[in-house]
Amino acid sequence: MNLTKEQQAMLDGQHGATMAKVVKTLVMYGEAFGAQRMVPVTSKYGHTVISFGIGVMKPVYELYDELLRAGAKSMQPFSADPRPLDKNVPSSLLQDIVFHFMYSQQAHYEQQLRGLGLMDEDAYTCACYLPEAGNVPKRGEVLSWAESSAVVYANSVLGARCNRNSGIIEMMGSIAGFVPEFGLLTDDGRRADWVVEVRTSKLPDAQLLGSAVGMKVLEKVPYVRGLDKWLGTQLNDAACAYLKDFGAACASNGSVGLYHIENLTPEAVDEGSALVRENAPVYVVDDAELQRVKDSYPCIWKDLDAKPKLCFMGCPHMTLHQLQEWTMKVETALREAGNSRVVIPTVFTSAPGVIRAFNQTEYAARLKATGVILSYICPLMYMNNPLSKKMPVITSSNKLRTYTSARFYSDDEILEKITKGGN
């Protein structure tokens, strides 16, 4: 790899042994992918996937202590994934005791994040790119982010450039201020390897379509045709919310870091089919294919007929538009069922900044009246508690389904269950 004089000096130890190791790590990372050079991180803000102070992750906190002792600090203030605990989310006394021991490093780790350059105390969300969260990169900017759902959104919907970096590596790129140039940072790496033809009878469930695409193309870049018929050609609130959930499912059920939606996402609008590589294979998604994918999901509940004890919506965190839309949906469905409050304890999760904005609207009181709890928590972190794992929890998040025992239902099914009941 060709390094600048300054980069070489860092590698040679002129900025200390720890910074030399940071640069060596980034050089090896680049060399694994044939990178020829480092490029500057140009975004105003970074984002880290590691937001949790789990006691057992001690080696990570020791590594960060080493960085801090060496005077390391991110060159961009950064946001972080959601906090793992919120007292507003229902839990038993026993669960709380386990949470206390599980996240014993939380205060220490948050102190480390402040030292490394956290944006502010509200900067904890996986959907940092939402306007209310305040970390919205511009098209073409180079990022050193980690969080699969945020990276795929930044690349695809915003047109920024970021590889699917791992936690820790993203912090090292932010500290150094440069990242190796390969993959999704290059024009060629952003071309589409697959064509996905959507031929469904209605707008497909974003979480289900994303899952199907992720499982099919894995780490490749898909170019999706047929969605503009349903989503339109403007990146409005509804389309962005849909693409957030679609991307998160692509990234967790496979490892997609970038997708193009014909006539909708920026690079697809500019370049159209020219983005697609020659002889790219085609994956046709119709109603039957989506049903096949949904039916393939394992459920590890001991009692498959158990009555759900909790419902999580918002992995990734919900947008302001989604919170408003779901408030209306829940109200309508409750009226139809003759109920006044949800019949399964239900938690909607969103970014602190979005919650603040939502609380300034008339919808906040209306949602509260339905019994739905609004929280900034990371549902995945809640579900990591072994006592949570044993609970029958339902969700329409394919990401949450993938990593936990939560059972997946479509948005329509979830609405039915939380307002009308039934197993």
Next chain:
Amino acid sequence: MSRTFHGRAVTPGAARAEALVSHGGFNTLASYQMALMFGDKQVKCGDQNNPDLYKKPMIGKALCLPETIGSTTGGMVLYTACAMGKQPACMLFSKPIDPLAASGAILAANWTQAKMPVVDSLGEEFLAYVKDGMTLSVAEDGTVTVE
């Protein structure tokens, strides 16, 4: 009769271990999170979506896989497994390595004392040939011998 496959040593090293094979993408977070969090000495795979590996011990195995998928905590999880001495004996990829697995391997190589050779680009034939329980030897140059 032994059979040899040639790959690229991403983080070089020698190892000899019993094969554990995943034909689908290996979701690092889903596979490791429960085992690491609750001190499972055998490090049994916790990914219910991976029928090849679910509930099978991973520690000390020659983990054979196409690529890793899922959360970008993947590299951090591998690094942590290595720092805790709970890593596989080696990771052997049929495809070119993905950024998350590469991150884990490189973080482990630079920031821990663990030895976990990682070889990629072994080819589809490798993954079709190797079966759970076979003994594999890995050489510094990325040669993998199925004994």
